[in-house]
Every structure is written in C-alpha cells, then in structure tokens.
Amino acid sequence: MDTLSKLFGGAAKVKMLKLFIFNPDEAFDTTYIADRTKESLGKVRRELSLLHKAGFIKKRTFFKTIENGRGGKPTKRKTNGWTLDRKFVYLAPLRSFLISMNQFGPKHIASKLQRSGNMKLIIVSGVFIQEPDSRVDLLIVGDHLKKNVLDNAIRTIEAEMGKEIRYAVFETPDFQYRYGLYDKLIRDILDFPHKKMLDRIGIS
CATH class of the missing domain: 3.30.460 (Beta Polymerase; domain 2)
Incomplete structure (x- = not known):
C-alpha cells in the first residue's frame, strides 16, 4: 500500500480506486464509501470529486437497502451515488496494475x-x-x-x-x-x- 500511496497521492485514493475497479457493477453512496475505506467523509468527498473530473467514475442513482431497528423489515430508498465509468480510457491497464499489486503475503x-x-x-x-x-x-x-x-x-x-x-x-x-x-x-x-x-x- 505504501508504494501505491506514493504513486497515486494517498492511501484514500488507492482504496477508492480498488473499491470501484473490483466492484465494477456496483454503485456506492458517499457514506458507504467512507465506511468501507475507513476514511473521513471530507476526504472521501474530495477524492470523489477528483475521480469524477478524471472520468474514472460517474454519478448513478440506485436503491439502497436500509436496515430498520427493532426487528423492522429492511426498506429500499432511492439514493444518489457513484459507479465506475467503464469508458475510462486507462481502465484496463489500471485494473491490471492494481491486481498485480494486490498481493497479501x-x-x-x-x-x-x-x-x-x-x-x-x-x-x-x-x-x-x-x-x-x-x-x-x-x-x-x-x-x-x-x-x-x-x-x-x-x-x-x-x-x-x-x-x-x-x-x-x-x-x-x-x-x-x-x-x-x-x-x-x-x-x-x-x-x-x-x-x-x-x-x-x-x-x-
């Protein structure tokens, strides 16, 4: 992770790149991304803005399952989020690179x-x-x-x-x-x- 962080400008961006590349069909809202990457909402918002400007991700509306407490049935809520833009010009080489670096000894x-x-x-x-x-x-x-x-x-x-x-x-x-x-x-x-x-x- 240290090498990738230096190359891509921080651990938060690396984790977000992996999240979208390794889950190409999924859409995520900002809160979920912050939870999954264990980064602050502010940092996630800044990185999402940069990734969007780069053409790596795009906006997508989806239905998010909301768990209700005290035994209530889960409900679905329309949510604005982000998903991988498969038209990103460097997607294939970036995916190959991250996979090759995603080795856990x-x-x-x-x-x-x-x-x-x-x-x-x-x-x-x-x-x-x-x-x-x-x-x-x-x-x-x-x-x-x-x-x-x-x-x-x-x-x-x-x-x-x-x-x-x-x-x-x-x-x-x-x-x-x-x-x-x-x-x-x-x-x-x-x-x-x-x-x-x-x-x-x-x-x-």
Whole structure:
C-alpha cells in the first residue's frame, strides 16, 4: 500500500480506486464509501470529486437497502451515488496494475489478525489467489478469538483490497471436530486451490 500511496497521492485514493475497479457493477453512496475505506467523509468527498473530473467514475442513482431497528423489515430508498465509468480510457491497464499489486503475503495477513486471538491456522483462497469460484476467501482458526477485534481486522483488509471478503472462523476444537467428520465446507476449502498463510495445526 505504501508504494501505491506514493504513486497515486494517498492511501484514500488507492482504496477508492480498488473499491470501484473490483466492484465494477456496483454503485456506492458517499457514506458507504467512507465506511468501507475507513476514511473521513471530507476526504472521501474530495477524492470523489477528483475521480469524477478524471472520468474514472460517474454519478448513478440506485436503491439502497436500509436496515430498520427493532426487528423492522429492511426498506429500499432511492439514493444518489457513484459507479465506475467503464469508458475510462486507462481502465484496463489500471485494473491490471492494481491486481498485480494486490498481493497479501503471510506476514501482512498474520499481522492484521494477530490481535484477534491465538491464531492456529490461516488459509486464503478466492480473491486472494484469483479463484472467484471458491466458497470462502479466508479461513481463520484459533483459540480465544475476539469477535469484535477480528471483525475490525477483516474490515481493514477489505478496505485495503477494495472488496468484501467471504470468511469462515472457527475455534480450534470446533475446527478439529469438523475436520475429522469431513465437514463439507472444510473439505471444499482444502480440496480446492488455496494457500496456507499460517499452520500450527499440521493440516495435510
């Protein structure tokens, strides 16, 4: 991210470029973009203005699902937002460049997750290794896992990647039990392309 930030003028812009490029059919409002990138609304508005002037994004009206509290049914509200402009002249080379730079090594992922508990197994698949048909992108196994800390770590990785991550989390005893029973989700992860970032269990 540091190299990209220097090239493109800041981490906020890099995260927004990834968000639009890796979700080309989606539209986002300013509040959602700020939440996904973990940047301030003011900074997001400034970057959106620059990206719009550059022809990278365009305005789009869409229906946003609003969650209602206290068990109320979700409602849809017409919202003004932004989406990728597929006519952007440098879209193809920019997408290829960001994909080539969107590599997360073992140390990087482990460092993001280490405060979430005692990590025993971290496996990546899906978006991390360009396998879109994988059931999950990230498998996490550990002891004394802290859900809130883990959720925040995942959101940080999502902000850096520009894409939502499908992930599965297990405490070590639960994972070992499922592994012994040839649980379908576990087998779908292990029997198809994946990479082990950390393995203190000894998975074959």
